[in-house]
Amino acid sequence: MKALLLSDIHANIDALQAVLAAAPAYDVVWNLGDIVGYNAAPAAVLEQCQSLGKVFVRGNHDRACAGQVDLETFNAVAAAAVRWTQKQLTAEMLEWLARLPSGPRSPANDTLAPATVHCMHGSPCDEDEYMLSEEDALTQLPCARAPINFFGHTHVQGGFAFDSAGDCAEILPGMTGEPAVEQWELPLRPGLRYFLNPGSVGQPRDGDWRAAFAIYDDAAALLTFWRVPYDVRMAQIRIQRAGLPDRLAMRLRAGR
Numbered sequence: 694m695k696a697l698l699l700s701d702i703h704a705n706i707d708a709l710q711a712v713l714a715a716a717p718a719y720d721v722v723w724n725l726g727d728i729v730g731y732n733a734a735p736a737a738v739l740e741q742c743q744s745l746g747k748v749f750v751r752g753n754h755d756r757a758c759a760g761q762v763d764l765e766t767f768n769a770v771a772a773a774a775v776r777w778t779q780k781q782l783t784a785e786m787l788e789w790l791a792r793l794p795s796g797p798r799s800p801a802n803d804t805l806a807p808a809t810v811h812c813m814h815g816s817p818c819d820e821d822e823y824m825l826s827e828e829d830a831l832t833q834l835p836c837a838r839a840p841i842n843f844f845g846h847t848h849v850q851g852g853f854a855f856d857s858a859g860d861c862a863e864i865l866p867g868m869t870g871e872p873a874v875e876q877w878e879l880p881l882r883p884g885l886r887y888f889l890n891p892g893s894v895g896q897p898r899d900g901d902w903r904a905a906f907a908i909y910d911d912a913a914a915l916l917t918f919w920r921v922p923y924d925v926r927m928a929q930i931r932i933q934r935a936g937l938p939d940r941l942a943m944r945l946r947a948g949r
Contacts, residue, residue: 694721695717695719695721697716699712699745700725701727702728703731704733704738705895707928708894708923709895709904711922719908721800723909727753727754728742728749730752730755730771730778750814752814754771754775756793759787759791760779760791774938774941796812796820797817799839809841810909812843814844814845815844816836817836817842823847827863845891847898848898850890850907851863851889852864854885854888856884870900876919878915879916891905891907891918892907929942
């Protein structure tokens with residue numbers, strides 16, 4: 694079985710379409726949340742995601758757009774994007790976002806039961822927790838009930854691996870940053886516990902502007918990280934035409 698891992702699409706239809714065009718053959722799609730927010734095509738992205746599969750965990754922007762988060766906890770730019778997004782989605786779309794499950798979840802049975810793989814947006818302990826460092830990941834390790842944990846939220850491609858003693862190694866995909874389709878393979882070793890982030894489709898923040906995703910091959914015990922160039926200028930034009938904050942357009946090219 695091969696799973697296409699998507700996270701933090703954030704209403705960027707140009708990036709999502711580039712990912713789907715470049716992705717190799719896959720059997721299922723696992724969506725790690727934040728389908729909407731920030732970018733200017735929330736309805737189109739939501740409809741595309743719904744058509745791809747049924748395995749989702751909710752992100753904080755999904756919850757915010759569904760009215761489940763106090764926008765005082767968001768910065769001004771993010772809150773403005775949420776308010777704009779709410780006006781672009783139908784009542785049915787907003788209700789669908791409101792029903793998305795929290796992580797972690799097993800993609801096999803949509804529960805928190807012990808499994809080989811769990812999917813989440815933030816961390817095993819807290820769906821809103823950012824795992825940006827080895828120290829962050831170590832504090833979350835006691836909550837992890839699966840050896841392989843896929844997460845998003847940070848918009849940073851990579852992750853962390855722990856051995857039986859709790860020693861941690863950071864995983865940094867060896868990408869060149871060239872404006873081309875690129876991939877990097879990570880063999881998954883038995884006996885290790887992993888926190889793995891496919892990266893953000895729609896708003897990367899790791900210094901690489903290209904759309905990020907990953908393919909998990911359970912039979913081969915292999916995760917392949919991918920980066921794909923896309924029409925950033927078109928995504929920026931959509932943001933500007935929508936009247937969204939300029940900062941949201943500017944950061945797409947910088948990947949920050």
